Amino acid sequence: MNPDNSGMVKKKNIQVAGTEPADLSASAYHIPVLLQECIDALAIRPDGVYVDCTFGGGGHSRAILEKLGPEGRLVAFDQDADAKQNLPADDRVLFVPQNFRYLQRFLRLHKINGVDGVLADLGVSSHQFDEAERGFSIRFDADLDMRMDQRSELTAKEILASYAEQQLHKLFEQYGEVTNARTLARTIVAARGKMPMQTISQFKAVVQPVVKGNPNKYFAQVFQALRIEVNDELGALKEMLQQLPAVLHPGGRAAIITFHSLEDRIVKNYFKKGVFEEVEDQNPFENKEVKLELKVVGKKPVLPTEKEMKMNPRSRSAKLRVAEKIETK
Template sequence: MSNYHVPVMLQECIEALDIKPGGTYVDVTFGGGGHSREILKHLGSDGRLIAFDQDADAQQNIPDDDRLTFVDQNFRYLKNFCRLHGAIPVDGILADLGVSSYQFDQAERGFSIRFDAELDMRMNQADTLSAKEVVNTYSEADLHRIFGIYGEIQNAKTLSKTIVTYRLNAPIVTVADLKNAIVNLIPRGKENKYLAQVFQALRIEVNQELEALKDFLMQSAEVLGTGGKLVVMSYHSLEDRLVKNFIAKGKFSGEVEKDLYGNDQKPFDAVSRGAITATDEEIVNNNRARSAKLRIAVKK
């Protein structure tokens, strides 16, 4: 498991869940199983853990424990599968939204700018849409949209036009092909940051990450019992903004809705005033913790 992924802010996440030995908990991003194993340590013999992960590779990390039920699905189907397994209401839900170190390190998965491989980026290998499909078939307008919104890339319009022009002569199949196609647009001295933004945009589109996150957050309010904890760790501003707004307002944009008496109509109260970040010590030992933001809420 340690080679798969070192869990970020492990103790902070466990403390935030405030685990009751006989409670029912959900880890919607099982990955290397680091958070799940720690949750199991705090559960008694009648406690339950439901773990979700759509990546088939994650299944090699499932511990042999009767208290754990593994669901090989995207967390956007949280409510359906918790209901299927008779696990509503639950006492706590944990989501670590980062791509695992393991996925980045598997060259053939096409997640990383460090390796040359086919442009893939599918979290779920059974899905049909890959990054290769996106760069070769999307219209210039659609590419402009995803690079501008999901990658927050300043020259998104030029980038999209460049890709569409390049693919007229040859398909963009590999990481190297994509780098070659856009080489003249990459700011000198900021190569890694720019490419990371391009790859982030493609990955979010391929996996429909923001739509899945919205579905999950809405369902979390229906799955958690009163007093249940929602613990979500995000790694970029797009995700964190959705989580922050949903906890504060019960929706993703606009103002919080009120009832006839002027009371806020929202399912959660924030436990921490702002986002919790990793300690300097953890960041030194695990660079992935640098951008992590942890938000905790309690079901009203």
């Protein structure tokens, strides 16, 4: 049964798009960042329709549901199959096990013509970092995987084995801001076929001679670059942002939490200018005005409090930016 905007679907289990109802269970999975700030920013209407683009542990979603009345709706996206275990037993929820880059497609599929708010927490969940076999964390030894969606084919070890030196140089420089990206890329290519690079420990051993500065910080930057490439994180973010004007009702809000400068720059530029920096002012003799459909809410991004950063150190780099769909006259 596909839900639509005419009323609630009266079922006492979760609707999962394209799957059978989930076996529901709660688990400690991820501490939601800037929780109250997100809820305040969304200005939730009890009868509204809201989207959590990154369901994860469900912390943000449960807070939204607490503000919704019986006629309210929540659509929760998450490409990680593990997130499904955290679904609450609430028939106001529709779970979509897909990347949020398909936001508009799945809203249309379920006959949802517009929503009142969209939330996205772009950070990797604590669960993903803490599951050693997922290969996200430098703290463990495991296969170099890093896929958020296990249905995807591209893994970190595939990138290390197949990308040309120039490609590796570019991704480490752009996505990880690695200071010696060129040297790192050259070292990886030179070692291929001679030394194994299937696991985290094997990879560390190969590149250890070229590590600069604090090893933990260095590998964190390298792993960030690989993770972004494996999951096409910036491409997915741009696609989702471009769909916001079409899916939001006038006056509806988008609240996006970023965790590094690459994401934050994309969100900031799109909310403020309606474009991404890569396509700005290509020809100085052309005057192409972008019709803004979103307006920024708040002069500066919202940052976590000292209390939150002490309780949840992973929130330290978080920034919340909010935009509102402009009401046309």
